[in-house]
Amino acid sequence: MPVAGDPVPRVAIAGGGPAGMALALSLRLKGIEPEIFEARAREAVRHDQRVLALSDGSRQILDWLGAWADLPKTSIETIHVSQRGGFGRTVLRAGELDVPALGWVAAASDLIAALDAAVTAQGIVYRESQTIVAADTAGFPLTAFAEGRVETGAGSARDYGQHAVLCNVEVAEPHRNVAWERFTGEGPLALLPLGERYSVVLTCADAVLDEVRALDDAAFLALLQKRFGTRHRFVSTTPRVAYPLGLRYRPHPVAERQVWLGNAAQTLHPVAGQGFNLALRDIWELTQALAGAADPGAPDVLAAYAAGRQADRRGAIGFTDLLILGFGNDFPPLRHARGAGLLALDMLPALRGFVARRMIFGARAWP
Numbered sequence: 001m002p003v004a005g006d007p008v009p010r011v012a013i014a015g016g017g018p019a020g021m022a023l024a025l026s027l028r029l030k031g032i033e034p035e036i037f038e039a040r041a042r043e044a045v046r047h048d049q050r051v052l053a054l055s056d057g058s059r060q061i062l063d064w065l066g067a068w069a070d071l072p073k074t075s076i077e078t079i080h081v082s083q084r085g086g087f088g089r090t091v092l093r094a095g096e097l098d099v100p101a102l103g104w105v106a107a108a109s110d111l112i113a114a115l116d117a118a119v120t121a122q123g124i125v126y127r128e129s130q131t132i133v134a135a136d137t138a139g140f141p142l143t144a145f146a147e148g149r150v151e152t153g154a155g156s157a158r159d160y161g162q163h164a165v166l167c168n169v170e171v172a173e174p175h176r177n178v179a180w181e182r183f184t185g186e187g188p189l190a191l192l193p194l195g196e197r198y199s200v201v202l203t204c205a206d207a208v209l210d211e212v213r214a215l216d217d218a219a220f221l222a223l224l225q226k227r228f229g230t231r232h233r234f235v236s237t238t239p240r241v242a243y244p245l246g247l248r249y250r251p252h253p254v255a256e257r258q259v260w261l262g263n264a265a266q267t268l269h270p271v272a273g274q275g276f277n278l279a280l281r282d283i284w285e286l287t288q289a290l291a292g293a294a295d296p297g298a299p300d301v302l303a304a305y306a307a308g309r310q311a312d313r314r315g316a317i318g319f320t321d322l323l324i325l326g327f328g329n330d331f332p333p334l335r336h337a338r339g340a341g342l343l344a345l346d347m348l349p350a351l352r353g354f355v356a357r358r359m360i361f362g363a364r365a366w367p
Helices: 018-029 056-065 108-122 206-214 217-228 275-290 299-327 332-347 349-361
Strands: 010-014 033-037 051-055 074-076 078-083 089-093 103-107 125-127 142-145 156-171 178-183 189-194 197-205 234-237 241-249 258-260
Touching (some): 010 018, 018 033, 018 056, 018 108, 051 189, 051 275, 056 108, 056 275, 074 189, 103 108, 103 189, 156 206, 156 217, 197 217, 206 241, 217 234, 241 299, 275 299
Parallel strands (some): 078 178
Antiparallel strands (some): 051 103, 074 103, 078 089, 156 197
């Protein structure tokens, strides 16, 4: 245990995006001195067009970091899960779990701005336009890789052959803070309440991506209506952007004086919105493991962190992968089995509560 007069432990963070800044804030709050190295210009980091679904567990972490109170966000009170062309559906409600909301939806750019303001207020060193190299970390006992992606050959990978098409749409009736997860033969479709509109994550196969991109607004809204059904009527859309989808993860997120977390440790399909929530749980657990350690890069400290994260990481990775592989097959017997599963989930409150809490808090149901 460190004592008064000992040098303050230092950690170099590769990546100044949301995960890197959240990690820096978390470490600073635990008396560890972080230093951020970001390859892009700091202003460019904010140009992120994604929308994030944040769980209640993530809300608690972000509130502790000082990045929640002024963040523009929209609550999710209800989540409706269904499949097109088959029976069965389940509905999750915040009131059943005694939580303020099942989650919140925020623009990634707004969250980055809130974290950046907190980093500035804390006086954390942020080195922009600087790719981290070994010479930069010579004086640090630990380097944390918090952004980017799992490098080829460093872990396991699965290409889903899909892209996510993102946009915001206006609907004819108020969304009433209901989020929708709709599984179709072409891939999942998510509608997340954001302000007065819905943020859309439309999955499409790589083979038809160019065709979807070429659609004018009216034709795109017609496609969206066909995929979703009639529970909402879509009246306008913003310009669309697309991102490739796949699964990449490091089985072992630590090495000698190195740790990987967030997208650098695992990149997940956006179905069920697990990616950034898992990253924040990585950050929370890493900070707890390093707090009080005289040497934050010691092998036993990193091994304990990796062991503690194993169940949560495997659970989130397996859950999202199973959803894509299981719901992506339109074989009729499998479609009926999925419907029966959704129906059973809807009829069993204890099971429904377990699934919801697992999505909100991870394997350990933090806190």
